[in-house]
Every structure is written in structure tokens, then in C-alpha cells.
Amino acid sequence: MTLEELIGSNSTDIKMETVSPALDALEALEELLVSAQRQDHLTVGVYESAKLMNVDPDSVVLCVLATDEEDEDDIALQIHFTLLQAFCCDNDINILRVSGLSQLALLLEDDSKDSNGNSTGTGTGTGTEPRDLHCILVTNPPVQPLQSQALQDISSFCEESRCRNQWVPCLDMQDR
Secondary structure, three states: OOHHHHHOOOHHHOOOOOOOHHHHHHHHHHHHHHHHHHOOOEEEOHHHHHHHHHHOHHHEEEEEEEEOHHHHHOHHHHHHHHHHHHHHHHOOOEEEEEEOHHHHHHHHHHOOEOOOOOEOOOOOOOOOOHHHHHEEEEEOOOOOOOOOHHHHHHHHHHHHHHHOOOOOOEEEOOOO
């Protein structure tokens, strides 16, 4: 039996997915971050994230490490990222590297405004500089756990990436 006989010789029977897994994961990440921010399940900042992971690593379900091209030469930031990644790997926490810090800032800042454009105080707001967004943790406390399809999609994306030996998957928010 040939491969054509197994799957059928008519190529129209095979549906090709038009959206890449990275785009699906990017949309899921955006949805997850906005949802987690509304529920106060985000920890923003490298030092704040390190403190939380030291105190309660079991509550962390995702670590997002965000950079732009100009940050690639920041040795101190790269050392922090390496330490955070090692800690996440030791504690089975999913990690994503994201480029497009300004888009990430817009996403989280937009969510912190009400329908009149006034700051609600729930998001990063105007008082937080984009450099504070280099590390974002999504937490999932045992009481009222954060359950969403977006979190499941991100977890699946991270797991699939690890199966392809990409231990820290990367997403590009700059193209949005």
C-alpha cells in the first residue's frame, strides 16, 4: 500500500491550516494577559517576579520575558532572564520570549482604561514605564483558579515547542 492510497490521492481532501501556530499562540497570549490583568493575576517587573517566584512558585503558570532589539545588548537583563528561565525550568513553569515591548505595553495599558479613556488603576497605566514589562508572570492561585482556553492554548504551544527542542518559544508582537 502506498502513501497516496492511505491518505487518498485527492489533495482537496486534505485541509491545510491557514493560520500558523505562532499566530494562534500570540492571540491566546494577548487574551490571557488581558484576562489575567483584569483578575489581578499579573506580576510585572523583573524584581517583583523574582520575589514572587521565591515566595510562591507554585502559583506561577506562565513567565513572559519581553525584549526589543536594543535590549539584546543589556547584559544585566540577559543575566536576569537566564536566572528566571532556569528557575522556571526547575519548577515546571511555562516560559515565552516575546519581542515587541511597545506593543505589549499598549496591550496592557489599553486594558487599564475605562470606556471614557480614564485610567482605572488596574493595569500598568501611564505611571509605569515600558521597561517594567520585561518580565510578566501570570499567576494561578489555588483559590479561584484562572481557567481559560487561552491559558490552555499557551500551555499547548509551549509543550509543542519543547517537543521540537525549542525550550523557550519566541513570539513576535511587532508584526501586529
